Amino acid sequence: MNRKLSEGRGMVPNFPSGLNPAILQGYRCVINSLFSLLAPQLLAPVMLMLGGIVPAAAEDESSPPFEHGAFLQTFFESNCVKCHGAKKAKGGIRLDQMGGKIALGHDFETWNAIHEQLSSGEMPPEDAKAQPDAAERAKAVAWIGGELEKAQSSERVQHLLSQFAFGNHIEHEKLFSGEIKDLPFSPPRLWRINPNIYERTKHRILKHHWEELQRVRQPFALEKRPGINDYAADLLADSATLETLIRNARTIVEHQLSNDVAEALRAVLESEKPGTKQIDAAVQHQFKMLILRPPTAAELVRYRTYMLRTIAEAKSVREGMAVCLKAIALIPEAIYRMELGLGPEDQDGRRRLSKNELAFAISFALTDDPPDAALWEAKLETAESVRTQVERILDEDEIAKPKILRFFQEFFGYHRAPDVFKDAKRYENYDWGNVPYQLVHEADLLVLHILARDQDVLHELLTTKKYFVGHFGSEGDPQELEERLAALRLLHDYWKDKPWRELKYELKPEVRADIEALHPYFRTQPAKHRMSGGLIKDYMGYLPVCFENGIRPMLAQFTLMEGERERNLTSAHDQRFFLNAYNLKFDQFDCPTEQPFELNPKQRAGLLTHPAWLIAHSKNTDTNPITRGKWIRERLLAGHVPDVPITVNAVVPEDPKKTLRERFRPTRQEECWRCHKKMNPLGMTFEAYDDFGRFRTADKVSGRPIDASGHLDSTGDDRLDGDVGSAVELVQRLGQSERVRQSFVRHAFRYWMGRNEMPSDSVTLIAADQAYLKSGGSFQSLLVSLISSDSFIYRKQAKP
């Protein structure tokens, strides 16, 4: 397990030894039958969800133990072996040869598949001549489930349930039915520091010292898996984290003792034999800088003693103090936020988060910074006082709240577009590098715009007809834009008759002086946006076309942070190529001053038809109807699609004469369609866009027309379920669905609580949903409701 962890793969549960390594590799499949191992209180609803079969035998402890070889063998022979025997062996499965040593791990993956198929009612297939009776089926399911359970440890099952991918295994209707009256709580926990918080801390200490900033690396990077990543349960600090932290601590402390030395540290440095008072001040300073709070009395004594000791051992005040300052950077609280519930206990055994715990929890729910003064001072003894603080932070514009946008990025997943490797040749033969970043940036602008209006937020995100393209966003200053346009026109006029194509990257001083004399804009730009030969060539390849065609050029100019590097999207060269993803042409696109603007309502509506989302959910060279369909099924319809069975080698057949939909025909086979029907009819509607997000009516390779029809089901609303003609129609229906709204609330819950919902969170979820509904779709109201909920504030050990 340790090796796995050091590879940064997160915790992978132990498997019984002697298992086929394929299981270890693709444990996702094994986990499909998770419900067989669910805790008893979860078992029933999951069973219901998956086919309405409750394994009576599992609950009846008086039933005699089942003997393999008698009942099960007969069961297989009567119901399964015709297709899964020596003659046919469909899907590579032969049930006439299965041994019964499940508990020892024999044929583990196959038994899991059998269990899943039987318990969900997927097997025997609907059109089989005969079906086993319910009691027989339940008995078989219970016995296999029981044996599988023996092959596992319950801790492992608990771990699996805690993963984001298993969030939907709790029955949706029941969560929102109102029947569950349990008092909500979260388990007490340590939650690994979010990378963004570490990043802020680092900048707070190192300020503008670029070299040191480069040297201090992120120890807590998240994996950027699809979905919500920052879960308290599955983030650990391993030896790789520690090594990075130690290296960082050396850099940070060396900097603290060399540059802009704080008074508290200077006093110790300058003293030959520092006294208690001076040492205490240094310890307090370091706690405040790195742990973001003052030390407790006990901590102060411990670190004072330690610093005195290290100074003596080092025979140098500086060296000794440095060791102690480094140590503070490595204490567990520098790695994990403590949410243990140190406040008072109520009559239900739930402990409130202490005032300090709560202040941190609220601050980190919305920002990357420690609590501000008002939050430290707030009493936070009631839900109302928590609500007041959350509302205050949301209202104060000067407090940056990046966590909110990040939720929408993780929920929709459009920010992963740059991670999908694309062949530049197929995209206008242009270096693809910068394009996905710009598209993600514009999707961000759209989300922020909708959040600023804060009405019907989800509906708007799913169905808006308006987009930002080549624009600053709502925050852009129109006056500044006009200034830039005027400046660029002068630049154009200056160069239009000169040999600009021959410019070298570095401008000659006299040329630079000429340009700076043209307009104040050229004198006031920061160095990274200042004119160079390359930039002038970029502009001159673009501006004449605009001025000749009487269209307004795009003027957006911005810097994106990609990890620790800046990415400047300043050049017209970059900007004109990304337009293609929206089916726009740079020599025809008259960039609207007022944005967002209506792009093409027949072709696009909402984020799911935004090129960034489409690219993020595409393959290297193809679209990806399966992933897109699965995304809608799981994120919006609160459903679940099992992973590809281990025996299936899922490859889409190549055929240049067919569209992707036609090439997917094999999935209509009965054994595939059982799962594919949950994805294909949803995902295929996005076939109207190619894998760069461009709208199309015909497939480029086969030349055949695109069929973008599909089908929506399981919304729980007859008015919405049914055939759809396009993705635009699909998203409009999704936008009206109550189930979609509730699924969105569930995901917001997961993001802000850092865990999957439990049945006991029902009250919190319903309250959040109602808060959103009653406020006319205000995301802020939903957020206030979640953060002031009992699930957020109380801690109690969950029963296994």
Added chain:
Amino acid sequence: MTPTRRTFLKSLSLGSGGLLLSPLIRQLAAEVTGSPEAFPQRFVFLVKSSGLTPAAITPKTLLDKKPVAATPLVASLKDHALPDSLKALEPFKDQLGIVQGFSGKMCLAGHTSYFGAMGVHASPSETSSGNPLRATLDTRLSSRQPSPFGHVGLALRGRAVGGAGDPIPQGTIYPGLSALAAGRELPFQASPDQAYDQLFGSALGSAQGRRRYDLESGMLDFLSDDIRRLQKEVTASEQGKLDHYLLAFEELQERRKKLATMQEVIKNGAPELTDTFASELGTDRLESHFTLAASCLITGLSNGVTIRMDNLEHVYRGLGLTEQNVHAIGHGTGSNGKSSEECRDVIRSYHVKLMVGLAAKLRSVPEGDGTMLDNTMIVYLSDAGEAHHGALHEWPFLVLGGCGGRLNIPGNYIRMPDYGNPGHGTIGNFYTSILNAYGDPIEHFGDPDFELEREGLPQRGPVSSLII
């Protein structure tokens, strides 16, 4: 040695438990069997910037030779004189390989491919290395040869594309070249004196270095106590997280203990700490890095080293090229009265001299019937392929050392069929061959080249003729 012991060791080394043997027994076993299999294998990657020109490392007599049909051209180097800038390698010709013709168009072309050069994938742009998608070839190879320090990164300079006029960096840097795993970049040490303290400080090093080392050991103990104290206060379900953190401390302490048992070896094998280790002059620093690398391998502190030789901002003052940096020279500007090509020859000759120096040290250490160099592979490559602005149609390599007798490279000039022709291979195929030869069963290493895929040219797997 008695026959009984000999037989015993033989049976041990050939049995299935061979892999589990301690290094000492493995060493003894190797001496008995004379089998190189039992010796640790070492890997050194020397990564330069500004491209490695294929013609400049090709013997004149082979310049016009092309592969016939789909078969790589293989010529024995003993029949050909090396080009001038490679002259220092003449005495090592039997263990030198010149490998050409593998393409790398799945990587970002231009001034640098960052992690792509050894990880075979595209990085987002010239100014951003992005995230590594996988462990790079260098660290992946050495990960199968455990050592106290794992893979060591030493660098004269950081990222290929830096700020104009940047001073030579100090301390830990991240040049965007090597990765330990997806998303985990290998840190490089840019200060030879600090590297000396970190590598050899447990046994010797500057007084300050030793003291720091001891103080940090004490700090690890102190913090371990802190974690144990906290463990008592949290619920059982959360104790696991603290267990993991504690384990991380214990692993570090374990390494320190292991180093403590190697005191004599380290003392005997450590280089002499001279003023050049803290010199401001690039050539002094680079030479110090090579000295450290040799000692590191010989003492067994590490079995894998990657050296970042320079970057585009570097000015080779120590070689008399004071007027222009590597970038300007790469773009055709001459320096100090020399043409751009002559400057490139001067730099390459210097790198080759350093490489030969390292090889000579390894050749002086006996191992089994041969020397340590027999069980070493030194690879010299550029992070930008075949030119200052590499198009990556080909990615030339110099390979030096016996490669553990696993590869058909030493002693040969090898040229793959050109890009797009049948039999052509990518660096992904080349690296897969190396990994497979060293017992890593990976089917294919790295990303595909979509262009070749469209042409229907096979792209997966090793080049079997390279593997013995």
